[in-house]
Amino acid sequence: MTGEIKARVQREVDDFLAAQATILADVHGDCAPLVGYLTGFLSGGKRLRAAFCYWAWRAAGGADGRGIVRASAALEFFQAAALIHDDVMDASETRRGAPAMHRRFAALHRGHGWRGEPGRFGESAAVLAGDLCLVWSDELYTASGLHPLALTRGRAVFNSMRTQLMGGQYLDLLEQAIAGGRELGALERARRVVHYKSAKYTVEHPLLLGARLAGAGDGLLARLSAFGLPLGEAFQLRDDILGVFGDPARTGKPAGDDLREGKRTVLVALALDRASAPQRALVEELLGSPTLDEAGVGALREIIVDTGALSAVEDMISGLLERSLAALTAAPMDRASRSALEGLAQAATDRVA
Known part of the structure; x- marks a missing residue:
């Protein structure tokens, strides 16, 4: 069941990114790496935060539906922002087995022979990419499709x-x-x-x-x-x-x-x-x-x-x-929600990655 939620969250993330790619394309074609790198970055991860949100909704009596999956997916954009910025602050080389976001942009700069220092460009672009994820997190939460009263109830926690x-x-x-x-x-x-x-x-x-x-x-x-x-x-x-x-x-x-x-x-x-x-x-x-x-x-x-x-x-x-x-x-709470949360607890603490 948690695997199904992970897949549904990923579909919402992908759909949202596709829409954002169109918006950034209107700015200029040179913005394509922003969406491209973020799409790759957001294609992985455990989706634990989204799963905890979804199953708490169910435990509280909420019905399954696309709205709660989209609201839960908003947490994944917030997580992406935190990781991207954290990697800049820590000068990390990699994330999830691939170059960290600032390293990707530095390589883009270096590969094109642009003026200036590649590392500085990479860090600056990664900060912008993280900021985009923060903005998108709020946008997806607000446009999740849940009732406005529900969104207001959750806003203080968010x-x-x-x-x-x-x-x-x-x-x-x-x-x-x-x-x-x-x-x-x-x-x-x-x-x-x-x-x-x-x-x-x-x-x-x-x-x-x-x-x-x-x-x-x-x-x-x-x-x-x-x-x-x-x-x-x-x-x-x-x-x-x-x-x-x-x-x-x-x-x-x-x-x-x-x-x-x-x-x-x-x-x-x-x-x-x-x-x-x-x-x-x-x-x-x-x-x-x-x-x-x-x-x-x-x-x-x-x-x-x-x-x-x-x-x-x-x-x-x-x-x-x-x-x-x-x-x-x-x-x-109901048995299904309890079982799912127990499984998530084990996954959060027994993991090897």
Whole structure:
């Protein structure tokens, strides 16, 4: 059933992009790469946020229909904007096994021999592509076809989701810039970033959006929050592990990319908290080095394992998932919706990419 929703969401994304291509063609044919690259970028992904929104709608008594699928698909454009901008900020080389958006545009510039610096052009074009996705997210939500009263019910969640993600993203950026001089409270700060950058907008907000669109009462909304928040944190903790130990063939990013980018994750915070003085010095020396090689990645991985940070984060994921599923069990909803949400919870935490 969740696979069917993923396919339906993809069709809505494709149809919407086709319409936008016509609009941009009226501007000029030179805008074609914007739509072309974004079409390729939006052809992949797990569609978890859209699925959480759809099944929360169903759990709240909403009927199946194209309107809720289109409203859920709006979240995928927001996710695309977040990823594109995140890759620019992190100077990432790849995303989903292909060049990151700013790298694609830089290659376009370089291939045509245009004036100026290809990297600067690529970053600027990627910012515009991300901005387009933000605009399109709101446009698709508004034009989803759901009743205006339903859209009004969901609007507060839709708005706060976008604002809070930007706040979480800024905290992440800030942490990478100044964390080396702020050892105390590193774990608490890392978990705050997880809370606002991932947990809420990946799971809780999509759930609340779908439920509010369907007119859910306070009881179900509270249960969905209790289900979504720990699950969203577990999702990000799994992502942090994959960013260090994941197989590049599955994750679509180079091994240890988070270490090169200097991500101050919960995994890293725990390792630093438990490290010996020599281990800590080595982490501080290597973490965030853009030239970090395979040997350096291996050394950091060894410290993360030897300090027990990896096993501690795995235990955290298990505990958070248990809390999440317990809240779902207590939530009033039909069997199909509960089963779908349980499956999504497992997919969010057991994934290898």
